[in-house]
Amino acid sequence: MFQQNYFALFDLPVQFSVDRKALSLAFRAKQSAHHPDKFTHADASAQRESLQASAFINEAYQTLSNPTRRAAYLLELAEGQVRKEHTMRPDADFLMQQITWREQLEDALDVEAIDCLIDDVNKLLPVVEADFVSAYQQGDFEHAHHCVDKMQFIYKLVAEAESKESRLLDE
């Protein structure tokens, strides 16, 4: 089981778009068979095995559930075991965009302004995802890595914006 890739583990095609329902059903079925709760009376080695299997299934599920991690995982599979260190030229336009957003977040003084920013940033997400899919399909992995970085940045910024929002609401 541990040799399987995460998509094969859940009987899913190796691609970016994921059938959430099928994923979640397959995850449940796998955990029902391997979770330590099903081995409370088994011997120590079976318990250890169940712990490892269950942890592996959780890791696989969490990787495939999260779009950024799923995209990074696809690239990992495509590029094989030896992962090259990517010293890529940064995407200059996106760098500027990042700086602008960061400034906007710093300057935002009320919940409405932050909400506005979150909406703006989130709007870009499907665009970046589509960009990733086409780069990945064409084998342009460097560009695909750029897209993963962008996705990561977007999620991080939204999380920061939300935590600032909740601080404001607490005051």
Added chain:
Amino acid sequence: MALLQISEPGQSPDPHQRRRAVGIDLGTTNSLVATVNGALTQTLPDSSGESLLPSVVHFGQDRVSVGRAARDMLAEDSANTIASAKRLMGRGMADAEGLPYDFVPSPESGLPMFVTRAGAISPVQVSAEILNVLRQRAEESLGGDLNGVVITVPAYFDESQRQATKEAASLAGLKVMRLLNEPTAAAVAYGLDKAEEGTIAVYDLGGGTFDISILHLHKGVFEVLSTGGDSSLGGDDFDEAIAEWVVESAGIAPSRDERRQLLALARQVKEVLTERDSVELDFNGWCAELSRVQFEALIEPLVSRTLRSVKRALRDANLQRDDIDNVVLVGGSTRVPAVREALETLFGKPPLSSVDPDKVVAIGAAIQADILVGNKPDSDVLLLDVIPLSLGLETMGGLNEKIIHRNTTIPVARAQEFTTYKDGQTAMMIHVVQGEREMVADNRSLGRFELRGIPPMVAGAAHVRVTFQVDADGLLSVSATELTSGVEASIVVKPSYGLSDAEIANMIKASFAFAAEDKDARALREMQVEAQRMKESVSAALQVDGHLLSAQEKRDIHVALEDLQAVADQSDEHAIKVHIDRVAHLTESFAARRMNASIKQALAGHNVNEFE
């Protein structure tokens, strides 16, 4: 002739024979034990019909008492009567400050121990006494030894607190199948785990603590979205409010004894007002009437405080009020009608209240225990819990590098690679941290251990893989391996609060590495192995890339290697180290030249633009 019966260990040969399993709610104020009996899940009462066991232990002249008998001693013999020990489970000396007991640090762990006439007693031992009484009660009621128990803990309990709870259970002779989060247990008691999907708020107002947890359930996976609360707010504060009202209205200044009587009276008044609209009270001849409306005005600031926590927990979970499908009540103080009404107003739906709020957690634990022990082989219910706080490592500059993020479903194993930051570095301190903050100093330190025997290499060349594994109870073990040499070290996290960093480091080193007497022998052996490795790797490098060195450099290295060889088999650890360092020093620039050469080779034949 009797046929030999073969069965798996722990498996009963008779499929119809039920195994004995119970759920235990080990509470701050009261504890309970419950079991599934056919279609019915019920708490087990003591011989006088009481299910609630006050979580109080009294250490008397010649005997230890637990429960109501112990609680009755609180006033009379307070120093030897321990209440609310749960607050100190897995906590440090600093957490014990301000509590009305004398403490000494444990000589082994540095954790606080109560000073009693029976000697120094740890919070774990106090909890074990309580668990022991519940175990006996269960064994009498079920007619034999228990096959397994489920014990509940607050969702926010960290590693050390969970570990301490497990230790208490094993001291009491219990086999813990699972530690279950209290709010999850409450949701299970209502059968909410059988729903396809739902979001649940568990509002737990006990005698002295308030907890709010927002859970999300998706096909049997319970995720704690957020937790919050107030560790010094509970039903006792309602009693205080009534007592305060009496003191003011009557214009009296009660003595300590009178104050205690007054609080007992206030408690009765509160309970009567749950059923009736007003109550006549008589305190030492001072008579008055208190209406429910008046009472509600008295406790309004307290109820509002809980609602603020609820709203914050909702925000932390990124939810709106109407996202909540069910509100579950836990704790005796949720019987107060004003509390229920406030929640109904907030959420727009009445909270679930059909299960006794004092017993709901124990009942949920019992249902889960029944499944885990194997009495329901066809059950497809599977509770997947998450870790409440992120687990990480200290990296350069005192930063907390998170390895496993909070709310990750457990069990989970995750590895991350680190490297050395100094040339020739042969050891690495692994500092395990729990919490969400960026700086290590702002989080909880769970433990430290040292990975030793890394072969000397240039900075950044070693590959140290640190693996975190969290089991289904949320307990962590950490191991580190240097991949090129295979050296390993590991710890299981144990409560260690209140110790200085050096003490923790020493304690862990001592516990996982080796006994003191063979410490020196081991260090010498490690040094000899290191010398051997050094010799082999340098000789190999000379053979391949000797042409990168001048004749003089080559000679110097050869001499140094011979000197190293000469001391390597002797038993002078220090001398070996000096010579290893000398070889390492002499070969430093050689290593750099080799690296450059190999990069050039890799680049040869490629257009430079390809690498931009």
